[in-house]
Amino acid sequence: MSIENTNSGWEQYSNLVLKQLENLSDGINALRDDLISVKEQLAELKAKEDRLQELKAWKDKVDEIASPRQMSYALKDIEELKTFKTKAVTVFVVVQSIVGGIIAAGQFL
Secondary structure: OOHHHHHHHHHHHHHHHHHHHHHHHHHHHHHHHHHHHHHHHHHHHHHHHHHHHHHHHHHHHHHHHOOHHHHHHHHHHHHHHHHHHHHHHHHHHHHHHHHHHHHHHHHHO
16 A cells, blocks of 8 residues: 555545535534524514413403403493483483473463
């Protein structure tokens, strides 16, 4: 074996090792980028989870005051009261108009 063959073999082996190290470095960099992306997604999920917990706590507080069924009944009652108010005001105006008409007619007679 000559020294040139040994040096040539060593150079080939060195190049091969260098290429493998570069490939590994590229792979590590790609994994690092993926890890950063996963961490960002995890942070977003944690923020959404915190918001969900806030909404759940709000719902629990509202449910302590009134259940959804009670709220539905209350809204129906409010609508009925609005309708009653409209009818009552209308009847009042009509009665007042009739009374005013009778008083006006009484003055002319």
